[in-house]
Amino acid sequence: MRNPLDPAELNAALENVHRAGMPGLFAEVRDCDQVWRGAAGVAGVATGRPVTADMRHRIGSITKTFTAAAVLQQAESGQIGLDTPIGQYLPKLVPGERGDTITVRMLINHTSGLAEYLPYAYPSFKAYPDLAGTGPQSMDDHRFTRFDPTELIEMGVTAPAFGAPGGTPGLYSNTNYLLLAQLLEQVTGTTAERYITRNVIERAGLRDTEFPAGPYVDGSHSQLYEAWFGKLDPPRDYSVFDMSYAGPSASLISTVADLNRFYGMLLAGEIVSPSSLAQMQRTGPVISQEGKMIDYGLGLHPMEGPGQGTFWGHGGTVWGGGALAMTRADGKRQMAVAVNLQRWNRLDSSGRPQPHPIDDALATLYRVAMYG
Structure with a gap:
């Protein structure tokens, strides 16, 4: 049964995440033709500037769905074979036996x-439990x-392999x-960023979604505060950051409205x-990067x-x-947060x-937003 939107319940759930420390x-x-947008808290801790629901935001690995969709478009046109070894396309980047056995599909689904x-690239970034x-x-x-x-690719390819190509479980890897x-880039003759922009972002009519040209977020946006597990106290602002370390794996800027529009169109074919x-x-x-077992498809994750x-x-x-x-x-x-x-x-x-009140408050917000 479809659950209608309850603005009071959604606003309360959003505010509770802010009260918990966000x-x-x-x-x-x-929900069908109904739309609710909400915001709680501040975009700048020092200034008290409030967040608003139309702000632009770095969306991290949500970018992967856009990249996967672009690859699948090329597969539909016959330019890419999902089960073709990557070594046939990029022999210098993935040489030898792995280039002959790792397929395009294995890259998309992290196997x-x-x-x-x-x-x-970043000694700060370690998998759990090495973060201590x-x-x-x-x-x-x-x-x-x-x-x-x-x-960056060379760092990942020359590092000790997680497992054999096609083995399960896979390892979530930006490589x-x-x-x-x-x-x-190899098959389209243009950069991945330009291809994704023209054939995914513009095709979906997304007006506030783009790859950043430099370390800054254009337009109205929030500061981004990194706590690094309590080692940065107070949390440090990393909203100015060069995202070339992630590229088309995690660097897009978007809005919650654009994200809902994109996934709605994607799931509508x-x-x-x-x-x-x-x-x-x-x-x-x-x-996952947090060491949890998740289900993963070709750039999509189910809940x-x-x-x-x-x-x-x-x-x-x-x-x-x-x-x-x-x-x-x-x-x-649909929900975008x-x-x-x-x-x-x-x-x-x-x-x-360790558990934190934000965890439970976010889980409640997701439940209310998705299931009513």
């Missing part, structure tokens, strides 16, 4: 076995660093999506064909609600910011994040 957050929820390059011994210094060191994507960006969408929704087990059907979308984080966008399979109920604080949990003696 400086600011904003959201849009859609390539390739390691994550981020710990090599890390600090944020390399984030400051690289705030304005312009990375070469092929150098996969930087390779997909290079693949798009208006960005890729229905058969491509069906392939995006075939999932397998993948270990299940009791009796409410499956929601599809993606989450994303950057230094200081996060977002989550989920749309029910029938396209009738943006927050301006990351890694708010402190760590226990084993380096594992």
Whole structure:
């Protein structure tokens, strides 16, 4: 049964996340032709500037759905074979046996076995539970660093492999999506950013979604506060940051309204064909960056609600910011949420994040937004 929007309940759930310790957050929820937008808290801690629901925001790995859709478009036109080894397209970037066995599909669904390059580019970035011994210094060191994507790929390809190509569970790795960006450039003759902009972003009519040209977010936006598990107290503003370390794996800027529009059109078969969408929704087990087991398809992640059907979308984080966008399979109920604080949990003696009131408050907001 479809749940209508309850503005009072949604506003209360949003405000409770702010009260739990989130400086600011904003959201849009859609139910058929009904639309609710809300915001709570501040976009600037020092100034008290309020957040608003129309603000632009770094959406992190939600970018992966856009990149996956672009690759699938090229597969539909016959320019890319999803089960073709990546070595046939990019032999210098993935040489030897792995280039012969890792397919394009394995890159999209994170079963390539390739390691994550981020710990090599940013010593601050370590997988759980190694965080206890890390600090944020390399984030400051690289705030304005312009990375070469092929150098980042080399870090991931030459690092010890997580597992054999096609093995399960897979490992969520940004190396996969930087390779997909290079693949798009190879077959389209233009950069992945330009191709995605023309054929995914503009095709969906998204007016406030773009790849950043530099370290700044254009237009009205929130500051982004990184707590780094209590090691940055008070949290530090990382809203000015060169996103070349992520590129088409996690660098897009968007709005909650644009995200709902994009996923609504994607699930309606208006960005890729229905058969491509069906392939995006075939999932397998993948270990996330937080060490959790998740189901993952081709750039899509499912969430299940009791009796409410499956929601599809993606989450994303950057230094200081996060977002989550989920749309029910029938396209009738949608949620997009943006927050301006990351890694708010402190760590226990084993380096594992401890529970925080924000966790429960966000879970409640997601439940109210998706299921009513």
